[in-house]
Amino acid sequence: MATQQKLAKLLADSRGVAESSITDKTTFVDDLKLDSLDMVDMIMQIGDEFGIDTDSMDPTTIKTVGDLTAFIDSKK
Protein backbone atom coordinates (compact mmCIF):
# COMPACT_ATOMS: atom_id res chain seq x y z
CA MET A 1 0.00 0.00 0.00
CA ALA A 2 1.36 3.42 -0.96
CA THR A 3 2.41 5.58 1.97
CA GLN A 4 -0.25 8.24 1.54
CA GLN A 5 -3.04 5.69 1.16
CA LYS A 6 -1.97 3.87 4.34
CA LEU A 7 -1.61 7.19 6.16
CA ALA A 8 -5.06 8.34 5.04
CA LYS A 9 -6.56 5.11 6.36
CA LEU A 10 -4.80 5.52 9.74
CA LEU A 11 -5.96 9.12 10.09
CA ALA A 12 -9.50 8.32 8.94
CA ASP A 13 -9.77 5.49 11.48
CA SER A 14 -8.40 7.54 14.38
CA ARG A 15 -10.35 10.71 13.57
CA GLY A 16 -13.59 9.06 12.50
CA VAL A 17 -13.64 10.81 9.11
CA ALA A 18 -14.04 9.47 5.58
CA GLU A 19 -10.78 8.23 4.07
CA SER A 20 -11.74 9.92 0.81
CA SER A 21 -11.79 13.31 2.53
CA ILE A 22 -8.06 13.10 3.28
CA THR A 23 -5.75 14.44 0.58
CA ASP A 24 -2.11 15.54 0.54
CA LYS A 25 -3.33 19.09 1.25
CA THR A 26 -5.25 18.12 4.41
CA THR A 27 -3.80 19.96 7.39
CA PHE A 28 -3.52 18.40 10.85
CA VAL A 29 -4.53 21.41 12.88
CA ASP A 30 -7.11 23.28 10.79
CA ASP A 31 -8.73 20.37 8.92
CA LEU A 32 -8.32 17.38 11.24
CA LYS A 33 -8.39 19.48 14.44
CA LEU A 34 -5.49 17.62 16.05
CA ASP A 35 -4.36 19.07 19.39
CA SER A 36 -0.89 18.62 20.86
CA LEU A 37 -1.71 15.26 22.47
CA ASP A 38 -3.23 14.03 19.20
CA MET A 39 0.00 15.01 17.43
CA VAL A 40 2.10 13.01 19.91
CA ASP A 41 -0.26 10.08 19.49
CA MET A 42 0.04 10.31 15.72
CA ILE A 43 3.85 10.44 15.84
CA MET A 44 4.01 7.28 17.97
CA GLN A 45 1.45 5.53 15.75
CA ILE A 46 3.40 6.42 12.61
CA GLY A 47 6.55 4.96 14.17
CA ASP A 48 4.76 1.70 15.02
CA GLU A 49 2.84 1.31 11.76
CA PHE A 50 5.59 2.25 9.32
CA GLY A 51 8.48 0.86 11.37
CA ILE A 52 10.42 4.11 11.16
CA ASP A 53 12.29 6.28 13.66
CA THR A 54 10.22 9.40 14.31
CA ASP A 55 12.66 11.07 16.74
CA SER A 56 13.62 13.73 14.19
CA MET A 57 10.02 14.54 13.28
CA ASP A 58 9.26 18.18 14.00
CA PRO A 59 5.49 18.75 14.18
CA THR A 60 6.01 22.48 13.66
CA THR A 61 7.31 21.91 10.11
CA ILE A 62 5.08 18.97 9.17
CA LYS A 63 1.69 20.58 8.71
CA THR A 64 -0.06 18.54 5.99
CA VAL A 65 -0.62 14.92 5.05
CA GLY A 66 1.67 15.57 2.07
CA ASP A 67 4.46 16.79 4.39
CA LEU A 68 4.09 13.69 6.57
CA THR A 69 4.04 11.36 3.57
CA ALA A 70 7.33 12.88 2.37
CA PHE A 71 8.84 12.49 5.88
CA ILE A 72 7.83 8.83 6.10
CA ASP A 73 9.19 8.05 2.63
CA SER A 74 12.49 9.76 3.50
CA LYS A 75 12.87 7.44 6.51
CA LYS A 76 12.13 4.16 4.70
Place this chain on the structure above:
Amino acid sequence: MIPTKLCSLLKIKYPIIQGGMAWIADAKLAAAVSNAGGLGLIAAMNSNGEQLRAEIKAIKKLTKKPYGVNIMLMSPYAKEAAQVVIEEKVPVITTGAGNPAIYMKDWIAAGIKVLPVVASTAHARMMAKSGATAVIAEGSEAGGHVGELSTMALLPQVVDCVDIPVVAAGGIADGRQAAATFVMGAQGLQIGTRFLVAKECGIHENYKKRVLMARDIDSIITGKRLGHPVRSIKSPFSRKMFEFEYDNTVSNEELEKKFGGCLRLAAVDGDEENGCFMAGQVAAMVKAEQTAAEIIKDIMDGAEQAIINYKL
Protein backbone atom coordinates in the same frame (compact mmCIF):
# COMPACT_ATOMS: atom_id res chain seq x y z
CA MET B 1 7.83 2.15 55.01
CA ILE B 2 6.81 1.56 51.39
CA PRO B 3 10.04 1.12 49.41
CA THR B 4 9.73 1.77 45.69
CA LYS B 5 12.08 1.84 42.71
CA LEU B 6 11.68 5.58 42.57
CA CYS B 7 13.36 5.96 45.99
CA SER B 8 16.47 4.12 44.87
CA LEU B 9 16.56 5.87 41.48
CA LEU B 10 16.30 9.37 42.96
CA LYS B 11 18.13 8.51 46.23
CA ILE B 12 15.24 9.70 48.37
CA LYS B 13 13.69 8.16 51.49
CA TYR B 14 10.00 8.57 50.63
CA PRO B 15 8.52 8.26 47.10
CA ILE B 16 7.00 11.73 47.24
CA ILE B 17 7.79 14.52 44.78
CA GLN B 18 6.55 18.02 45.52
CA GLY B 19 4.82 19.60 42.51
CA GLY B 20 6.84 22.24 40.63
CA MET B 21 4.18 24.91 41.00
CA ALA B 22 4.93 28.28 39.41
CA TRP B 23 5.19 31.24 41.84
CA ILE B 24 4.97 28.71 44.70
CA ALA B 25 7.74 26.11 44.47
CA ASP B 26 10.80 28.07 45.58
CA ALA B 27 14.09 27.02 47.19
CA LYS B 28 12.70 27.24 50.74
CA LEU B 29 9.74 24.90 50.12
CA ALA B 30 11.77 22.54 47.94
CA ALA B 31 14.55 22.29 50.54
CA ALA B 32 12.03 21.55 53.29
CA VAL B 33 10.55 18.69 51.25
CA SER B 34 14.00 17.30 50.36
CA ASN B 35 15.20 17.56 53.97
CA ALA B 36 12.08 15.64 55.02
CA GLY B 37 13.03 12.76 52.71
CA GLY B 38 10.96 13.59 49.63
CA LEU B 39 12.07 15.31 46.45
CA GLY B 40 11.57 19.07 46.52
CA LEU B 41 11.26 20.92 43.24
CA ILE B 42 12.00 24.50 42.28
CA ALA B 43 9.72 25.89 39.57
CA ALA B 44 11.74 27.47 36.77
CA MET B 45 8.44 28.88 35.37
CA ASN B 46 9.25 32.01 33.32
CA SER B 47 12.53 32.78 35.13
CA ASN B 48 15.46 33.66 32.93
CA GLY B 49 18.68 31.69 33.27
CA GLU B 50 20.27 33.87 35.93
CA GLN B 51 17.13 34.06 38.08
CA LEU B 52 16.92 30.27 38.00
CA ARG B 53 20.62 29.94 38.81
CA ALA B 54 20.13 32.13 41.90
CA GLU B 55 17.30 29.91 43.13
CA ILE B 56 19.40 26.78 42.54
CA LYS B 57 22.29 28.31 44.49
CA ALA B 58 19.82 29.12 47.28
CA ILE B 59 18.61 25.51 47.57
CA LYS B 60 22.17 24.20 47.60
CA LYS B 61 22.69 26.20 50.80
CA LEU B 62 19.48 24.85 52.36
CA THR B 63 19.84 21.12 51.69
CA LYS B 64 22.42 18.47 50.89
CA LYS B 65 19.67 16.07 49.81
CA PRO B 66 18.57 15.49 46.19
CA TYR B 67 16.26 18.13 44.76
CA GLY B 68 14.96 18.99 41.32
CA VAL B 69 13.87 21.74 38.96
CA ASN B 70 10.62 21.81 37.04
CA ILE B 71 11.10 23.29 33.59
CA MET B 72 8.03 24.75 31.95
CA LEU B 73 8.66 24.14 28.27
CA MET B 74 6.34 26.92 27.10
CA SER B 75 8.53 29.50 28.87
CA PRO B 76 10.40 31.88 26.56
CA TYR B 77 13.47 31.05 28.68
CA ALA B 78 13.11 27.24 28.49
CA LYS B 79 16.31 26.92 26.43
CA GLU B 80 18.32 28.98 28.95
CA ALA B 81 16.85 27.02 31.85
CA ALA B 82 17.70 23.75 30.09
CA GLN B 83 21.36 24.81 29.98
CA VAL B 84 21.52 26.24 33.52
CA VAL B 85 20.37 22.95 35.07
CA ILE B 86 23.28 21.21 33.35
CA GLU B 87 25.83 23.82 34.47
CA GLU B 88 24.54 23.72 38.05
CA LYS B 89 24.50 19.90 38.10
CA VAL B 90 20.85 19.72 39.17
CA PRO B 91 20.19 16.05 39.99
CA VAL B 92 16.57 15.78 38.80
CA ILE B 93 14.40 17.58 36.25
CA THR B 94 10.68 17.36 35.76
CA THR B 95 9.07 18.98 32.75
CA GLY B 96 5.63 20.30 32.01
CA ALA B 97 3.63 22.07 29.31
CA GLY B 98 5.23 20.46 26.29
CA ASN B 99 7.61 17.92 24.87
CA PRO B 100 11.19 18.01 26.23
CA ALA B 101 12.57 15.65 23.54
CA ILE B 102 15.02 18.23 22.14
CA TYR B 103 16.75 18.65 25.54
CA MET B 104 16.67 15.04 26.68
CA LYS B 105 19.98 13.91 25.12
CA ASP B 106 21.98 16.71 26.78
CA TRP B 107 20.32 16.24 30.17
CA ILE B 108 20.84 12.49 30.14
CA ALA B 109 24.47 12.90 29.01
CA ALA B 110 24.95 15.24 32.00
CA GLY B 111 23.70 12.49 34.33
CA ILE B 112 20.44 14.25 35.15
CA LYS B 113 17.40 12.14 35.99
CA VAL B 114 14.51 13.33 33.81
CA LEU B 115 10.85 12.86 34.74
CA PRO B 116 8.47 14.42 32.22
CA VAL B 117 4.85 15.03 33.15
CA VAL B 118 2.63 13.16 30.70
CA ALA B 119 -1.10 13.30 30.00
CA SER B 120 -1.44 10.37 27.58
CA THR B 121 0.02 6.93 26.88
CA ALA B 122 1.59 8.05 23.59
CA HIS B 123 3.36 10.90 25.39
CA ALA B 124 4.58 8.44 28.05
CA ARG B 125 5.91 6.04 25.40
CA MET B 126 7.63 8.88 23.56
CA MET B 127 9.36 10.03 26.76
CA ALA B 128 10.40 6.49 27.71
CA LYS B 129 11.88 6.07 24.23
CA SER B 130 13.78 9.35 24.67
CA GLY B 131 15.46 8.03 27.82
CA ALA B 132 13.28 9.39 30.64
CA THR B 133 14.08 7.99 34.10
CA ALA B 134 10.37 7.84 34.95
CA VAL B 135 7.19 9.58 33.86
CA ILE B 136 4.71 11.51 35.95
CA ALA B 137 1.17 10.57 34.91
CA GLU B 138 -0.87 13.58 35.90
CA GLY B 139 -4.63 13.26 35.93
CA SER B 140 -7.15 16.03 35.56
CA GLU B 141 -7.87 16.14 39.31
CA ALA B 142 -4.64 18.10 39.65
CA GLY B 143 -4.45 21.85 40.10
CA GLY B 144 -3.09 24.21 37.47
CA HIS B 145 -2.78 23.12 33.83
CA VAL B 146 -4.60 19.84 33.32
CA GLY B 147 -5.35 17.24 30.65
CA GLU B 148 -8.58 15.39 29.97
CA LEU B 149 -7.95 12.01 31.61
CA SER B 150 -8.42 11.47 35.33
CA THR B 151 -5.67 9.83 37.41
CA MET B 152 -7.90 6.76 37.89
CA ALA B 153 -8.08 6.28 34.09
CA LEU B 154 -4.65 7.54 33.03
CA LEU B 155 -2.36 5.95 35.62
CA PRO B 156 -2.97 2.23 34.96
CA GLN B 157 -2.84 2.80 31.20
CA VAL B 158 0.53 4.54 31.47
CA VAL B 159 1.81 1.84 33.84
CA ASP B 160 0.87 -0.77 31.23
CA CYS B 161 2.58 0.96 28.30
CA VAL B 162 6.07 1.78 29.63
CA ASP B 163 8.87 -0.19 31.33
CA ILE B 164 10.07 2.71 33.47
CA PRO B 165 8.63 3.77 36.85
CA VAL B 166 5.45 5.83 36.82
CA VAL B 167 4.70 8.55 39.33
CA ALA B 168 1.03 9.32 40.02
CA ALA B 169 -0.11 12.93 40.19
CA GLY B 170 -3.48 14.58 40.59
CA GLY B 171 -6.06 13.81 43.25
CA ILE B 172 -3.71 12.64 46.00
CA ALA B 173 -3.95 14.32 49.39
CA ASP B 174 -3.92 11.47 51.90
CA GLY B 175 -2.66 7.97 52.51
CA ARG B 176 -5.73 6.22 51.12
CA GLN B 177 -5.32 7.90 47.76
CA ALA B 178 -1.58 7.23 47.84
CA ALA B 179 -2.21 3.53 48.56
CA ALA B 180 -4.69 3.36 45.68
CA THR B 181 -2.09 4.69 43.23
CA PHE B 182 0.49 2.17 44.52
CA VAL B 183 -2.04 -0.60 43.94
CA MET B 184 -2.52 0.68 40.38
CA GLY B 185 1.23 0.38 39.80
CA ALA B 186 2.62 3.80 40.70
CA GLN B 187 6.16 3.85 42.09
CA GLY B 188 5.78 7.32 43.52
CA LEU B 189 3.50 10.29 44.06
CA GLN B 190 3.64 13.90 43.04
CA ILE B 191 1.81 16.12 45.52
CA GLY B 192 1.02 19.76 44.89
CA THR B 193 -2.10 21.02 46.64
CA ARG B 194 -1.20 19.67 50.07
CA PHE B 195 2.15 21.48 50.00
CA LEU B 196 0.41 24.79 49.26
CA VAL B 197 -0.26 25.03 52.98
CA ALA B 198 3.09 23.71 54.16
CA LYS B 199 4.51 25.97 56.85
CA GLU B 200 7.58 26.44 54.65
CA CYS B 201 5.47 27.49 51.67
CA GLY B 202 5.81 31.24 51.22
CA ILE B 203 2.62 32.00 49.31
CA HIS B 204 0.30 34.75 50.54
CA GLU B 205 -1.86 33.91 53.57
CA ASN B 206 -5.01 34.57 51.49
CA TYR B 207 -4.01 31.73 49.14
CA LYS B 208 -3.54 29.35 52.07
CA LYS B 209 -6.88 30.48 53.48
CA ARG B 210 -8.62 29.73 50.15
CA VAL B 211 -7.20 26.18 50.20
CA LEU B 212 -8.05 25.55 53.86
CA MET B 213 -11.60 26.85 53.38
CA ALA B 214 -12.27 25.05 50.09
CA ARG B 215 -15.28 22.78 49.84
CA ASP B 216 -15.45 19.66 47.67
CA ILE B 217 -17.56 21.53 45.11
CA ASP B 218 -15.25 24.55 44.90
CA SER B 219 -13.07 23.30 42.05
CA ILE B 220 -13.45 24.79 38.57
CA ILE B 221 -11.76 24.52 35.17
CA THR B 222 -11.29 27.61 33.05
CA GLY B 223 -9.32 28.24 29.86
CA LYS B 224 -10.72 25.31 27.87
CA ARG B 225 -11.61 27.61 24.99
CA LEU B 226 -7.97 28.64 24.72
CA GLY B 227 -6.77 25.04 24.63
CA HIS B 228 -5.00 25.11 27.99
CA PRO B 229 -7.48 24.33 30.74
CA VAL B 230 -6.54 25.33 34.27
CA ARG B 231 -8.02 23.98 37.52
CA SER B 232 -8.40 26.41 40.39
CA ILE B 233 -10.55 27.13 43.42
CA LYS B 234 -13.76 29.03 42.63
CA SER B 235 -13.20 32.74 43.18
CA PRO B 236 -14.51 36.02 41.78
CA PHE B 237 -11.80 35.78 39.10
CA SER B 238 -12.51 32.19 38.04
CA ARG B 239 -16.29 32.78 37.94
CA LYS B 240 -15.74 35.86 35.77
CA MET B 241 -13.39 33.94 33.44
CA PHE B 242 -15.89 31.09 33.18
CA GLU B 243 -18.53 33.56 31.99
CA PHE B 244 -16.14 35.18 29.49
CA GLU B 245 -15.38 31.79 27.96
CA TYR B 246 -18.98 31.45 26.84
CA ASP B 247 -19.25 35.06 25.75
CA ASN B 248 -18.84 35.31 21.97
CA THR B 249 -18.15 39.03 22.17
CA VAL B 250 -14.87 38.33 24.02
CA SER B 251 -12.11 37.33 21.59
CA ASN B 252 -9.49 34.69 22.38
CA GLU B 253 -6.83 37.42 22.48
CA GLU B 254 -8.82 39.37 25.07
CA LEU B 255 -9.42 36.20 27.07
CA GLU B 256 -5.71 35.35 26.99
CA LYS B 257 -4.91 38.84 28.27
CA LYS B 258 -7.37 38.53 31.13
CA PHE B 259 -5.59 35.35 32.31
CA GLY B 260 -2.19 37.05 32.28
CA GLY B 261 -0.49 37.25 35.69
CA CYS B 262 -3.47 35.83 37.60
CA LEU B 263 -1.45 33.18 39.46
CA ARG B 264 1.14 35.71 40.56
CA LEU B 265 -1.66 37.94 41.86
CA ALA B 266 -2.90 35.05 43.98
CA ALA B 267 0.41 33.65 45.19
CA VAL B 268 2.37 36.84 45.75
CA ASP B 269 -0.25 39.54 46.36
CA GLY B 270 -3.09 37.42 47.74
CA ASP B 271 -5.48 39.36 45.50
CA GLU B 272 -8.83 37.71 46.26
CA GLU B 273 -10.64 39.60 43.49
CA ASN B 274 -8.26 39.13 40.54
CA GLY B 275 -6.05 36.23 41.57
CA CYS B 276 -6.34 32.64 40.29
CA PHE B 277 -5.95 30.27 43.23
CA MET B 278 -4.81 27.13 41.44
CA ALA B 279 -5.35 23.93 43.43
CA GLY B 280 -6.47 20.38 42.80
CA GLN B 281 -9.84 18.75 43.43
CA VAL B 282 -8.52 17.51 46.77
CA ALA B 283 -8.17 21.03 48.19
CA ALA B 284 -11.15 20.38 50.48
CA MET B 285 -9.21 17.50 52.09
CA VAL B 286 -6.43 19.85 53.18
CA LYS B 287 -7.39 20.87 56.70
CA ALA B 288 -4.31 22.20 58.43
CA GLU B 289 -1.09 24.04 57.90
CA GLN B 290 1.72 21.58 58.67
CA THR B 291 5.43 21.30 58.05
CA ALA B 292 6.56 19.50 54.90
CA ALA B 293 7.89 16.70 57.12
CA GLU B 294 4.51 16.29 58.83
CA ILE B 295 2.71 16.20 55.47
CA ILE B 296 5.02 13.52 54.09
CA LYS B 297 4.78 11.41 57.27
CA ASP B 298 0.99 11.72 57.32
CA ILE B 299 0.64 10.58 53.70
CA MET B 300 3.12 7.71 53.96
CA ASP B 301 1.84 6.46 57.34
CA GLY B 302 -1.70 6.75 55.99
CA ALA B 303 -0.79 4.72 52.90
CA GLU B 304 0.70 1.94 55.03
CA GLN B 305 -2.33 1.88 57.28
CA ALA B 306 -4.68 1.82 54.30
CA ILE B 307 -2.88 -1.20 52.88
CA ILE B 308 -2.75 -3.01 56.27
CA ASN B 309 -6.42 -2.26 57.01
CA TYR B 310 -7.68 -3.23 53.57
CA LYS B 311 -10.50 -5.79 53.78
CA LEU B 312 -13.19 -6.57 51.25
